[in-house]
Amino acid sequence: MVDTNFNRLIVQGLLRRLRNLDVVTAQELGLAEEPDEGILERAATEGRILLTHDKVSIPPLVFERLQQGLFVPGVVVVPQDLPIGRAISDLELLLVAGFPEELENRVIWLPL
DSSP: OOOOOHHHHHHHHHHHHHOOOOOBBBTTTTTSSSOHHHHHHHHHTTTTOEESSTTTTTHHHHHHHHHOOOOOOOEEEOOOOHHHOOOOOOHHHHHHHHHHHTTTTOOSSSSS
16 A cells, blocks of 8 residues: 555556556545545555555554554565655665565565
């Protein structure tokens, strides 16, 4: 799942490289106005890793969920100032070389 304000150029680049990647945006799910807690809940309900630029509010919410014993499929924080090509390459490596369960209940920070 792609967070509300995530750079669409990164998503487009990923989709060009990984044609079978199943990506959905928060907007497509009707979550554009949803608070971050709702977006994390929906990602967890659907078993989707969340891609976000939000390094301030999302990671603490993940840790709150974990303290409550709630599942998080994984969150990848991509700094907004990370060059787009680097972000695409790092995400591709993470998604192709890894297994989804390796991201469960974790926050991964790019660059790798």
